[in-house]
Amino acid sequence: MEPVPTSHGARRANTIRDVARHAGVGVGTVSRVLNGGERVSAETLDRVQAAIRELGYRPSAAARALSRGVASAIGVTAPHLTSPSVVARLRGVVDTLGNNSYDIGLATVETASQRERRMKQVCQRDHLNGLIVISLHPTAEERRQLIEAELPVVFLDVAPEGFPSVDIDNTAGGRIATEHLLEFGHTALGFIGDLPEPEFEFTSSARRLTGFLDACAAAGIGQNLDWIVRVAHAREAAAVGAETMLRGAKRPTAIFAASDTQALGVLDAARRLGLSVPGDLSVMGFDDLEFAELVGLSTVHQPLVESGRCAADLLLSRMSGDGTPQDDDHVVLPLHLEPRGTTGPPPARSTHTPAGKRGDRPTGHHE
Amino acid sequence: MEPVPTSHGARRANTIRDVARHAGVGVGTVSRVLNGGERVSAETLDRVQAAIRELGYRPSAAARALSRGVASAIGVTAPHLTSPSVVARLRGVVDTLGNNSYDIGLATVETASQRERRMKQVCQRDHLNGLIVISLHPTAEERRQLIEAELPVVFLDVAPEGFPSVDIDNTAGGRIATEHLLEFGHTALGFIGDLPEPEFEFTSSARRLTGFLDACAAAGIGQNLDWIVRVAHAREAAAVGAETMLRGAKRPTAIFAASDTQALGVLDAARRLGLSVPGDLSVMGFDDLEFAELVGLSTVHQPLVESGRCAADLLLSRMSGDGTPQDDDHVVLPLHLEPRGTTGPPPARSTHTPAGKRGDRPTGHHE
DNA sequence: CGTTTCCATGGAACCGGTTCCAACATCTCA
DNA sequence: TGAGATGTTGGAACCGGTTCCATGGAAACG
Numbered sequence: 056m057e058p059v060p061t062s063h064g065a066r067r068a069n070t071i072r073d074v075a076r077h078a079g080v081g082v083g084t085v086s087r088v089l090n091g092g093e094r095v096s097a098e099t100l101d102r103v104q105a106a107i108r109e110l111g112y113r114p115s116a117a118a119r120a121l122s123r124g125v126a127s128a129i130g131v132t133a134p135h136l137t138s139p140s141v142v143a144r145l146r147g148v149v150d151t152l153g154n155n156s157y158d159i160g161l162a163t164v165e166t167a168s169q170r171e172r173r174m175k176q177v178c179q180r181d182h183l184n185g186l187i188v189i190s191l192h193p194t195a196e197e198r199r200q201l202i203e204a205e206l207p208v209v210f211l212d213v214a215p216e217g218f219p220s221v222d223i224d225n226t227a228g229g230r231i232a233t234e235h236l237l238e239f240g241h242t243a244l245g246f247i248g249d250l251p252e253p254e255f256e257f258t259s260s261a262r263r264l265t266g267f268l269d270a271c272a273a274a275g276i277g278q279n280l281d282w283i284v285r286v287a288h289a290r291e292a293a294a295v296g297a298e299t300m301l302r303g304a305k306r307p308t309a310i311f312a313a314s315d316t317q318a319l320g321v322l323d324a325a326r327r328l329g330l331s332v333p334g335d336l337s338v339m340g341f342d343d344l345e346f347a348e349l350v351g352l353s354t355v356h357q358p359l360v361e362s363g364r365c366a367a368d369l370l371l372s373r374m375s376g377d378g379t380p381q382d383d384d385h386v387v388l389p390l391h392l393e394p395r396g397t398t399g400p401p402p403a404r405s406t407h408t409p410a411g412k413r414g415d416r417p418t419g420h421h422e
Numbered sequence: 423m424e425p426v427p428t429s430h431g432a433r434r435a436n437t438i439r440d441v442a443r444h445a446g447v448g449v450g451t452v453s454r455v456l457n458g459g460e461r462v463s464a465e466t467l468d469r470v471q472a473a474i475r476e477l478g479y480r481p482s483a484a485a486r487a488l489s490r491g492v493a494s495a496i497g498v499t500a501p502h503l504t505s506p507s508v509v510a511r512l513r514g515v516v517d518t519l520g521n522n523s524y525d526i527g528l529a530t531v532e533t534a535s536q537r538e539r540r541m542k543q544v545c546q547r548d549h550l551n552g553l554i555v556i557s558l559h560p561t562a563e564e565r566r567q568l569i570e571a572e573l574p575v576v577f578l579d580v581a582p583e584g585f586p587s588v589d590i591d592n593t594a595g596g597r598i599a600t601e602h603l604l605e606f607g608h609t610a611l612g613f614i615g616d617l618p619e620p621e622f623e624f625t626s627s628a629r630r631l632t633g634f635l636d637a638c639a640a641a642g643i644g645q646n647l648d649w650i651v652r653v654a655h656a657r658e659a660a661a662v663g664a665e666t667m668l669r670g671a672k673r674p675t676a677i678f679a680a681s682d683t684q685a686l687g688v689l690d691a692a693r694r695l696g697l698s699v700p701g702d703l704s705v706m707g708f709d710d711l712e713f714a715e716l717v718g719l720s721t722v723h724q725p726l727v728e729s730g731r732c733a734a735d736l737l738l739s740r741m742s743g744d745g746t747p748q749d750d751d752h753v754v755l756p757l758h759l760e761p762r763g764t765t766g767p768p769p770a771r772s773t774h775t776p777a778g779k780r781g782d783r784p785t786g787h788h789e
Numbered sequence: 790c791g792t793t794t795c796c797a798t799g800g801a802a803c804c805g806g807t808t809c810c811a812a813c814a815t816c817t818c819a
Numbered sequence: 820t821g822a823g824a825t826g827t828t829g830g831a832a833c834c835g836g837t838t839c840c841a842t843g844g845a846a847a848c849g
Binding site for chain 4: 070072086087116117124
C-alpha cells in the first residue's frame with residue numbers, strides 16, 4: 056500500500072516528498088533539515104532525520120543543482136597526464152579539493168579541437184562553480200568566455216593578466232640554476248629549453264632562459280648563440296639538440312636544461328659522446344621531478360604538489376569570498392637549489408680562470 | 423523590448439523557452455533539435471539553430487540531468503595519486519573517456535572515512551552513469567551499494583567476483599619473473615612484496631608471490647622462509663626488508679620484488695651493503711614503471727596505460743549495452759618480460775650445487 | 790488582556806530541461 | 820472523396836530539490 060518503505064527493491068528512489076510524508080511534515084521542513092537544520096525545532100529535526108534514515112533517502116544532486124542554480128563541482132583542466140609535473144600539481148589540487156567535499160571534474164586537453172570543446176563544456180552555466188587550469192595558457196577567446204561565465208578560476212603554472220594564479224618566479228629560477236654553475240667556475244654555458252610559443256605570452260621555459268641570460272650578463276660572460284637551443288619538450292629532442300651543441304669545435308662545459316625531462320636528454324647525449332658527467336660536462340635541470348633524485352640530477356626544486364594545494368585553496372577562498380569577481384592575485388611560490396651529482400667544476404684544461412687549483416673532484420660514481 | 427538578444431550583459435541566462443519564443447516554435451521542438459534533430463523539418467531546424475546561435479544559448483546540464491534522471495558523467499575512484507601505476511592507469515582512462523564527451527568525476531581516497539564518504543557520493547542516484555574503480559578492493563558493503571544503485575562499474579587492477587574488471591594475471595607474472603631468474607641458474611631466491619591485507623581477497627602482490635612459489639616448486643627449489651619478506655608498499659620499507667635478508671649468514675643471489683618501487687628499495691639495500699648488481703645480486707621488479715628504464719631495472723612489463731583505456735572501453739560498452747546489468751566479464755591483459763641490467767648469472771662462488779646441500783634450513787624437496 | 794514580535798511550519802511556485810500526447814497537415818490508397 | 824497512415828508541431832506535466840510567503844501559535848510587551 057505504502058511506497059516501498061525500505062530502499063531495498065525500490066523501483067523509484069525516494070524523494071524529499073516521500074520523506075516529508077513519512078515524517079508527517081512539509082517538504083520545506085525537510086529541505087531545511089537537509090541544509091543544516093536552521094529554524095527547525097529539535098523534536099521535528101529528530102523526526103525528519105529518522106525518516107531520512109529509515110527510507111535510505113539520498114538527495115538528488117541534479118535537482119539541487121537546478122534549483123540552486125549551481126552544482127557543487129570544481130573543474131580541473133590540464134594537458135594530457137604524461138608530464139610528471141602536471142600530475143604532481145594535479146595531485147595537490149585533488150588532495151585539497153577532495154577534503155572539501157567537492158566533486159572534481161577532470162578534463163585533459165591535447166588537441167586544439169578538444170580544447171575548444173572542453174572550454175564550452177566548462178563554461179556551461181550551472182555545471183561548475185569553480186575552475187583550476189593547470190599549465191595551459193588561455194587564448195583571448197577563452198579569457199572572454201571565462202569572464203562572461205563569471206566562473207571563479209585560478210591558473211596554475213601560468214599567470215595570465217587579470218586572473219588569480221599560482222606560479223613560481225621562473226626568471227629567478229633560471230638565475231639560481233645558472234649561478235650555481237657560475238660558482239663552480241664555468242664560463243662556457245649552454246642552454247636547452249622549449250620551443251617558443253608565439254601565440255602565448257612568455258612561457259616558463261622562456262623566462263628561465265631570461266634568468267640564464269641575466270645571470271650570465273651579471274657575471275660578464277658573453278653568449279654563444281649556438282649554445283642556446285630550443286626544442287620540443289621531450290627527452291629525445293633534447294638529446295639531439297645537446298648532441299649537436301656538444302659536437303661543435305668548441306663546446307660548453309655546462310648545460311642548463313630548462314626542465315628535468317630535457318636534462319635527461321642532455322645526459323643521454325653526454326653518454327653517447329662518451330663525456331663524463333660532471334667531469335667533462337655539468338648538467339643542471341629544473342623542476343626536481345621524482346626521477347631527479349634517482350639519477351642524481353642537480354636541479355632547481357619547485358614545490359609542485361604544494362602548488363596544486365595552494366591553487367585549490369586560493370580557488371576555495373575565491374568562491375566563498377566576498378565577491379570581487381576576477382581581479383588578479385598572483386601567488387609566487389619559492390624555489391631552491393637542489394645540488395646533486397651532475398654538477399661540478401669545469402674540466403681542468405679549460406679552466407683558465409679561478410676555481411681550477413684542483414682538477415680532480417671526488418665524484419666518479421656516475422657514468 | 424526583447425529580452426537581451428546578445429548574451430553579453432545578460433543577468434539571466436537564456437533558457438530553452440527563450441529560444442522557442444525567438445524562433446517562433448514550441449519548446450518541444452527546440453528540445454528535439456538539441457537532441458539530434460529527429461522528426462523536425464529542415465526549415466524549422468534551421469530556424470531553431472539560428473535562434474540558438476543568436477541568443478548564445480547553452481543548455482543547463484543540471485536541468486537535463488534532472489529530467490533525464492541521469493547525468494553525463496563517469497566517476498573514477500582511485501587511491502591517492504602518489505603511486506605511478508595508478509597515475510598511468512588513470513591516464514588511459516581519461517584519454518578514452520575524454521574523447522567520448524563524458525565528464526570525468528575524479529575522487530581519490532586515502533583514509534577509510536574518506537572512502538566511505540566517497541562511496542555515498544558516488545552512489546547518489548542521478549550523479550553518475552558509470553564508474554571505474556582503480557586499484558581498490560570493494561568491501562562487501564560497497565558491493566551491495568553498487569549493485570543496489572544499479573550503477574555500471576568496471577574494476578581496474580582488481581577483479582572482484584560478480585563485476586566486470588580489467589586485470590593482469592599476476593600469478594603468471596610472478597612465474598615469468600621467477601623463471602627469468604631461474605634460467606640464469608639462480609637457486610637461492612628471495613621475495614619482497616606487500617603486506618597481506620586480510621580484509622580483502624588476494625592482492626596482486628600475494629598472487630605474484632604465488633607465481634614465485636609455483637615457479638620455484640616447478641624447478642625443484644625449496645624455500646627459505648626468511649627470504650620471503652612482506653613490507654609496506656614503499657621504497658624505504660623494502661630497503662630495510664632487503665637489508666635484513668641480505669645480512670643473514672646465507673643470503674639469496676637474486677631477489678624478486680613484487681613491484682618496481684620495492685625493487686628500488688632492494689637496489690638501495692644492495693648499495694648500502696656494497697653488493698654489486700647484478701654481480702653479487704640480481705634484482706627483478708614488476709610493473710615496468712617509467713623509472714625502470716632509467717635505472718635499468720629488469721622487470722615484468724604490464725600495460726598500465728592500456729589497461730585504463732581498456733577499462734574505459736569496457737565501461738562504455740556496458741553503459742550503451744543491452745542491459746544485462748552486472749554480470750562479470752574479466753579482461754586479462756598480457757604481460758611480458760623486460761630484461762635489463764639488474765639481472766644476470768649468480769656469482770661464481772655460489773654456483774656449486776643448489777643452495778641446500780646442508781639442508782639445515784631450506785626445506786628442499788629436490789634431488 | 791490586547792497587540793506586537795518572533796518562530797516553526799506547510800506548501801505553491803520555480804529552476805530548465807525532457808517526454809509524451811493531442812492536434813493538425815499532408816500524403817496514400819481504395 | 821474519404822479513411823487511414825505518416826510526419827511535424829505545441830505545450831502541459833514532470834523530474835526533485837530550494838525558496839519564499841502565508842499561517843498559526845507562543846512569547847513578549849505595554
